[in-house]
Amino acid sequence: MEKNIAVIKGDGIGPEIVEEAMKVLDAVAKKYTHKFNYTQILMGGCSIDAYGVPLSDEALEIARNSDSVLLGSIGGDTSTSPWYKLEPQLRPEAGLLKIRKELGLFANLRPAYLYEELKGACPLKEELTEGGFDMMIMRELTGGLYFGMRSTEVENGELIARDSMSYSEGEIRRIARRGFDIAMKRRKKVTSVDKANVLDTSRLWRKVVEEIAADYPEVEYEHMLVDNAAMQLVKNPKQFDVVLTENMFGDILSDEASMVTGSIGMLSSASLREDKFGMYEPSHGSAPDIAGKNIANPIATILSAAMMLRYSFDMDDEANAIESAVKQILAEGYRTIDIMSDGKTLVGTKECGDLIAARI
Numbered sequence: 001m002e003k004n005i006a007v008i009k010g011d012g013i014g015p016e017i018v019e020e021a022m023k024v025l026d027a028v029a030k031k032y033t034h035k036f037n038y039t040q041i042l043m044g045g046c047s048i049d050a051y052g053v054p055l056s057d058e059a060l061e062i063a064r065n066s067d068s069v070l071l072g073s074i075g076g077d078t079s080t081s082p083w084y085k086l087e088p089q090l091r092p093e094a095g096l097l098k099i100r101k102e103l104g105l106f107a108n109l110r111p112a113y114l115y116e117e118l119k120g121a122c123p124l125k126e127e128l129t130e131g132g133f134d135m136m137i138m139r140e141l142t143g144g145l146y147f148g149m150r151s152t153e154v155e156n157g158e159l160i161a162r163d164s165m166s167y168s169e170g171e172i173r174r175i176a177r178r179g180f181d182i183a184m185k186r187r188k189k190v191t192s193v194d195k196a197n198v199l200d201t202s203r204l205w206r207k208v209v210e211e212i213a214a215d216y217p218e219v220e221y222e223h224m225l226v227d228n229a230a231m232q233l234v235k236n237p238k239q240f241d242v243v244l245t246e247n248m249f250g251d252i253l254s255d256e257a258s259m260v261t262g263s264i265g266m267l268s269s270a271s272l273r274e275d276k277f278g279m280y281e282p283s284h285g286s287a288p289d290i291a292g293k294n295i296a297n298p299i300a301t302i303l304s305a306a307m308m309l310r311y312s313f314d315m316d317d318e319a320n321a322i323e324s325a326v327k328q329i330l331a332e333g334y335r336t337i338d339i340m341s342d343g344k345t346l347v348g349t350k351e352c353g354d355l356i357a358a359r360i
């Protein structure tokens, strides 16, 4: 098969980790006789430096006309980078929000999984994680607070800032359906997270999720308030399979879930719409403090490329080959610095990519 992939290396460690993911994709292409054509586009701080905007219309069109997008990470140090002196809509993150919205990527899948080989990195007591855990945070990605009207203005002699949050039934329905579909392929459990004891958007969320749940009698489902969910994630992470939630709650809980695994450098993510198109990126950020040092862990991005093969290209065997290669190098004892422990072999970003590519 021939596929056109738009590649956004981005800022910080983005370029180094994307390079390794492309190396692994090329190894897959060679072994399974596919052709992956890459078109690089700019987004984030590097695009601001080049064009004065975090995402140009031309870059957006290239992404729109590709079969999928592979993304590294964007953004810099918010307290020192000049990008954060710009108007909010010109900052790096605005490019990310824009591409998600413009491409209609409403479903964000963030797996949080405890690797047997890395369980020592999990900050929780062993008795809480015995046997591991494996959850999928399903975050609504193009609605809610991050896309509502906002303003900061002077009223009665003082500044007042407003952010508004809204959800339509249709927006809730499509993400809920995706969540239940994915649960059917996993352990058939959905925990829908909201704040229905306070928010109208959450009460509507609950109502719509209940309607969708009726179509999936095999799936066990429950509602959980977001504050409780934050607590349950560190108290008993094993209870979760699919965690279905709105944009901001998902932003926060997915960071928490990844920390609970202890190895955020290992976690991939996919942002999908109704059809096969998707954008794939690591769950972690651009880590500007370690950029260019060949020490960043490329595995989250490599695993995101595997998700691309599975979800956008229906290449299950190829995706499995990447995931097995990752497990294999971990079993062989290779570690980047973030997951290093006694007696293991320390490798850099490039070496890690080489090792994985060689095992495809």
Ligand code: IPM
Residues within 6 Å of the ligand: 075, 093, 096, 097, 251
């Ligand atoms: C994420 C990030 C983004 C988000 C930021 C950079 C806008 O935190 O992908 O989780 O909040 O969606």
Ligand code: MG
Residues within 6 Å of the ligand: 251, 252, 255
């Ligand atoms: Mg986030």
